């Protein structure tokens with residue numbers, strides 16, 4: 001499979017083999033490159049229960065607040081470490097745990113729909129793994145059925161699952177693309193993600209207008225006409 005990753009921040013488009021994915025991440029530069037397709041996790045990542053993790057995170061987060069000089073006895077701040085811990089484990093980073101992966105049922109393509117299916121403007125919220133601040137974006141997902149179809153809301157759920165991790169946009173794009181190839185039993189899958197990174201807009205270079213676009217084109221989507229058809233659907237409301 002070949003991947004095409006495009007970032008409009010760099011105005012570059014490349015087509016690469018899987019073996020070269022790391023090079024792409026490095027070419028993205030800044031501190032925004034990742035080391036592989038898999039989210040880097042330790043072997044013992046799930047040795048602790050969710051409850052134990054929340055307890056430890058709350059404790060550690062209260063230490064961060066304390067070091068910064070915040071008064072944790074203040075009514076408004078007292079519950080913050082627990083709120084943050086619960087939010088990390090149950091919500092914004094829940095996609096780290098495979099037990100939270102949406103269960104996907106495939107159906108036979110009984111309506112004989114053999115054209116491209118496009119689900120566009122899937123809004124997602126993720127977090128940059130380098131700064132732990134939000135990435136806000138839209139994902140556009142397309143596939144051509146190999147004889148199996150998937151419930152439309154499941155495409156949305158797969159996007160949300162991978163978004164709920166500390167992420168870099170390139171990895172998010174590839175994780176969604178690769179997983180859908182496997183689930184749908186076809187390589188004919190395409191993903192385009194457009195996102196705003198708060199680590200770029202609210203801090204650092206403070207550029208509020210730039211956004212980042214990444215793409216995954218598998219199978220038939222590497223053909224110019226198919227790619228064009230997908231992009232036409234995205235350009236028309």
Ligand SMILES: [Zn+2]
Nearest residue numbers: 128130131199
């Ligand atoms: Zn960042």
